[in-house]
Amino acid sequence: MPQQLEVTEYDVIILGTGFVESILAGALARIGKSVLHLDSNEYYGGSWTSFNFQELLEWAQLLQGHVEESNGYSQENFEGKKALPTDFSKVRRQAYSAIEYELYANIKQTNSTEENEEYHQPEQDTSEETIHHVSTRLSNFERETLAKLLKDSRQFNLDIAPKIMPCRGELIELLISSGVGRYLEFKALDKTYIYSDQDNFDKVPCSKEDVFTSQTVTLTDKRKLMRFLTFALDFDNSPETFEGYEEKPYDIFLREKFQIDSKLLSAVLYAIALIRTKANDVNTVQGLTYTQRYLKSLGRYGNAAFLVALYGAGSEISQGFCRISAVFGGIYMLKHSVKHLLIDESSNNFTGLIDVNGQQLSSTYLITSIDYIPEKLLQENEECEQISRAIVIIDRYIHEESDATLTIFPPDSVGNEYPISVFQFSEGTRTCPKDKYVLYMSTKASGKSAKEDLHKALEKLVDVSNDDASLSSPLFALFYRHKFRNTTLSSLLPNNIIVTNDPDSSLDFETATIQAKQLFEKMCPNEEFLPVVPDPDDDDFSVD
Amino acid sequence: MHARKRAKPSAEAEKHRKEKEATKIKEYKNLVESCFQKKDKKEFDNDAFILTTNILSQNPDFYTIWNFRRLILLSGTLKECSEEEKQQTLSSELIFLQELFQLNPKSYWIFNHRRWCLETMPNPDWNKELQLIGKVLELDARNFHAWDYRRYVTPKLSYATETSLTQTEFDFTTTKINQSFSNYSAWHQRSKLLPILIKEKNLDELEKKKLIDKEFELVKAAFYTDPDDQSAWLYHRWLIGQGSNISTSQMDEEIKDSSIKSSERIELLQREINVVRELLELEPDSKFCLQTLITLLSELKTNTKEGSKKIDDEIITFCDRLIKIDKFRTKRYEDLRSKITLSQQQNH
DSSP states (O other), X not given: OOOOOSOOEEEXXXXXXXXXXXXXXXXXXXXXXXXXXXXXXXXXXGGGOEEOHHHHHHHHHHHHSOOOOOOSOOOEEETTEEEEEOOHHHHHHHTEEEEEEEEOOOHHHHTOHHHHHHHTOOSSHHHHHHHHHHHTTOOHHHHHHHHHHHHTGGGOOEESSXXXXXXXXXXXXXXXXXXXXXXXXXXXXXXXXXEETTTEEEEOOOSHHHHHHOSSSOHHHHHHHHHHHHHHHTGGGOGGGGTTTTTSBHHHHHHHHHOOOHHHHHIIIIIISOOOSOGGGSBHHHHHHHHHHHHHHTTSBTTBSEEEETTOHHHHHHHHHXXXXXXXXXXXXXXXXXXXXXXXXXXXXXXXXXXXXXXXXEEEEEEEEGGGSOGGGOOOOTTOOEEEEEEEEESSOSSSOOSEEEEEEOTTSSSOSSOEEEEEEOGGGTSSOTTOEEEEEEEEOOSSSHHHHHHHHHHXXXXXXXXXXXXXXXEEEEEEEEEOOOSOOOTTSOTTEEEEOOOOSSSBSHHHHHHHHHHHHHHSTTSOSSOOOOOTTSTTOOOO | OOSOOOXXXXXXHHHHHHHHHHHHHHHHHHHHHHHHHHHHXXXXXXXXXHHXXXXXXXXXXXXXXXXXXXXXXXXXXXXXXXXXXXXXXXXXXXXXXXXXXXXXXXXXXXXXXXXXXXXXXXXXXXXXXXXXXXXXXXXXXXXXXXXXXXXXXXXXXXXXXXXXXXXXXXXXXXXXXXXXSOOHXXXXXXXXXXXXXXXXXXXXXXXXXXXXXXXXXXXXXXXXXXXTOHHHHHHHXXXXXSTTSOSSGGXXXXXXXXXXXXXXXXXXXXXXXXHHHHHHHHOTTOHHHHHHHHHHHHHHHHHOSTXXXXXXXXXXXXXXXXXXXXXXXXXXXXXXXXXHHHHHHHHO
16 A cells, blocks of 8 residues: 555645755745645756766666657546646656767776776676666776776766856845755855867956956956956946947947957856857846846855855755755655646646545645646747756866866857856865866757767867876766756646746856746745744744 | 844843943953052062953053063063973963954054063064964955064064075065955065065076066056056056166165166166056046156156157146046145146246
8 A cells, every 4th residue: 555645735736856846845835835845756856956977877878768658647537627647757858858978998097907906896786787788889998987987976966957156146145044055065166267269278357356367368458357347346337338238239338338359258258247148149238237246246255256066056955945845844755756637627727636646635736847747738849948968077177176167168169159168076066076077068059969069169178089198088978958948838737837947058046046936926925935944053043 | 144134222222231331341440440559569460460461351452551561471470480481471471462363453562562472482483473474464464563573573483494585475475466466565565575585586687677577567467457556556666666776776776887777767667658658548547547657757857858848748738637537636736737837937
């Protein structure tokens, strides 16, 4: 007899423990709503999760496999209501495409015989299984790399939608005010590089100190950049400076009003404003807003504009909000799938769902990630943005030793249509073991595949051909593409089903945090969004 | 805790606070009174010592009490005691000072007493002092007491270890300037160290020029980054030096071969004038740019025969601009302008 829930009626049922759903779970439980939070996966984080190495490999294999037939739940009628079947695995898998992974023979490792012996003793049986599964096409050297990575598998926390957090912004204020920040640890990301001509990477100067010490910025450019940065930090107070440029492309404004050009222009657009598209797609007001957000983030936590959450950001932050939800009575069940959503035929309202055990659970609202929406209500949006990503494990840092760095390839610098961003995280961020580094690459999709979009940039960062032992070389690379299915869904969708977005192409959690806040305010217009939770360590703490 | 509203204290709480404060003031006054009584009676005993500790913990700027404390130590504990005991007593004084320092990092008397302790103790640890003051400058890079103390400590350490610290200290200023160049103390320290560095390294003319040119590059980067920051301009003016002596005047007193020197000097002046002129083009309203140009041009005028009319005219235009920009000093620029006009009239 499968476990049945005692309580079958809730204010809100939430499907998926992704970032946006988790914030909402926390916010709703916090104001006293009864929350049931389910996830078909056996882990937290949904499309925002992080995997250890073996899990990542298995996830990639799963996505590479054929899309299976539907899970067999068919539409039924249930006590006078429409029971629409959900098909989580199938819908989820459709969001991903162009999955390719590669293992590289590592000449540096094979020189060490002592370590070699370790490779042949995988710790777990499952490792051997995984090796066997992928190794039929691998050379001996490649197999060695795989065995070594699998051995350290659990020291990897690899984000499938890696994101960082500005030191001033929506998310950090929410983490502070809600108290969720107490559950998390961070490292600073304080170095940004930009790829320039002649295969050089220039350190991007952002603060006054950076501008002063930068060897690559000429004297005149130092002045122009400083003048611009001083203006941008406080641009709302001098509207006369950008009058007439509001709707014009940002790059034209920078060129004409501040004489910022060529390399400096690229740095401002792609490494400071962090534009993720082509320059002329962003107007001056947007551009200034992005720039200001970056500049305001500096100086709060040292000379860093961004923080990186340890142990895999997406999964850790989501769990933090789930924890607040649980503290305030939210009920959690992972690896718990949903068979049907129940829709009242006359009112076209969601009334409840049938879970994997056949139990009927009802609620006033349903919040869900797109993956749980019945196919019948899904409207495939061919226009939706796609993001090409790569997770690359390398054996030596690029640029310089650091917990976290960001590298930007401006459009057209390596045959790329859109800017490519690359995070490098080290052991310090608990992303990978010591002496390994992880590159997270991403760009808006433009070419035929994720690999095509990103491989040229990868070649500039590491020695892909593995000829030179003194250079950083890759051990493993996974390329994939995923859709940003935003919530333009079928008009048939009941009003009381609230759908959250997938991770977008931006580098941080800001748009997602804003979505969570807006959805909450729509549901509970007069309630406070995640008010302060008393600190149990505080003397004043008392339960009312 | 972050992000919590500070509640406005109620009238009652405010009254309570005032009362508490009043008792504290009374206690303090009593302490001071008893301490002065001891002092007048020349009672240099342990009770008196404890009184000074209590008072100084609350008010480290009370120098009379520090003086009394030293008298107590000299006529009491430190009199006729072993070297070890002496070391011990003064070490605990240093710890006491460190605690007070955290309350008030800018008290002259804390540093004064610290110097006295170290000079009085048999085995002062100057290296530890340097480490300590390095930490202080991490907390506040512009604490000029700390910089002054650093200038006091380094020669002592250098003497004790028989090694020169000039290069490492010079590099220390570079680090501090790179962290934030708006630091008058760091630039000042640099100006103190540069001449010594050149002397110690026994640099020939070419090497010396190279080193000084590097300084010009550094300061140029600073005022191009922020022309409104006076600290860099001051260092620039120091680098240029004053009068007819070639750059950094202090180092070259022995060389007075003026004919060669003056041509080099003119070259330097013209180079720097061009640098500042370029910046002025980008920042036409920069006060420090204009002021620097006036200084440089005035000296150039005394060194060259031809073109002095042109220079004068330019200085007058700069004065006019400064009168508009720098309202607080209009009279000063008017005065300068009238002097030039007057001398022009006399020459005609």
